[in-house]
Amino acid sequence: MNDQTLFEGATKPRPFEAGIYKEFDAGQFSRKDCTVAFYTRVDALLNPTVTLLNLGAGRGANIVADYSSYRRKIQTFSGRVAKVIGLDVDPAVEENPDLDEAYVIDPSGKYPLLDESIDIIVSDHVLEHVDDPQGFAAEIDRVLKPGGWFCARTPTKWGYIGIATRSIPNSLHVRLLSRLQPQRKAEDVFPTRYRLNSISDLRDAFPPERWRHCSYGYNGVPSYHANRSLFFRMIDVYNWLMPNTLSAKFHVFLQKRPDAQNS
Template sequence: MLREKVENVLDFGAGRGAFWSDTQSAYRRHLRDLRTTGARVTAADIDEAVLSHPCSHEQALLVPDAPLPFPDGAFDLIVSDTTFEHLEHPEVVAKELLRVLKPEGYICARTPNRWGYVRLASNLLPNRFHVGVLKSVQPGRDASDIFPTFYRLNSPQQAKRVFRGKPVYHYYDSGEPSYYFGSPWLYRAFNLLHRILPAPLSTSVCLFIRQQ
């Protein structure tokens, strides 16, 4: 059960806040802005772009695999959207996330599913080709938002191993297609595919890890 009152939230891997700044919909911005819950939001990332994050109270620039610059038990809730696939040493990061999370707090993360077609296609290409390929597959994608992928924390099984001893919950999801070369026909085809995919082959998995 989530803590009764969430006062401090860490957005881990927040980047430049593209999910908020790249939409013109006031409704979507409201839904995605964690400040509307009344909590104090800290955006953290290894990219300096986080320092201009548009919907957070504080920003923190992280050093890869270094201790997080926060005291023990600083946060009631940690959220992370499409970041876990970029972790080269997930055990190191997991230890730090748990350290700064209060008892009964949750880590809530969405990441490409290890067995989804997005991850499988990505695995066929070395990281050095990702920027060039994504310019075609996902027109309009900012190259500054593309980072190396490792896929070492992208399934319930991997999460249970990395967060050893902690309760791990999950559900699978295939949301709106993102990779369709800008073609409305491919968008419709992928949208149909997402509706019929078996859950374990969904494009994304949402992971919930509880601190005890």
């Protein structure tokens, strides 16, 4: 198993980081795995009575294409909660295998959901694409029950991913990512805005008097390294040197305060 790994009956290329982290083959993830860290914390908030909204659910590439059976398991909500609803601007959401209900939405419009009908919202790599932070936050506030959680993972504005992405025009992102992340499909690349990707941005959109902030910076396995060991290790050292506010990503955990009733 030096360059290939068995993946549900088919042989696929072995992930690059498998050659970096000696523990990788014990579960097919590293000790620094960002996906495992984020979804483990989300999992701690789940119970069988929960109605969960996957906001930006997409086609379910994280479940269909992930090389690790453990990572696929912790990213799958169906069967672990009462209902999974998916919303996305991309019609591909209707193909997502993890959803009980799927809706294509207008990002500037209201979600097709009742007020205070959702217990937990999970939004993975969506905040960096938001055009209108206040409108986005208002819809989350409207549909989330008091005491409910908004859980999001996103690059930070001032981490290396955020700085690099904002320095390059959106029109060039697909071409560049084909080199830096060869495994990523073009249909999974969307224009970025970075208007909700700093601590101050989050506090402006989700005011502390209405939301309990439990977010933190996280540096996981380096991304955008073009599968080159030297580049990978340089990013890893850079991440180690950076303070929390300049981490590559935020793991956003916001609880709507129990007394925050909708008007």
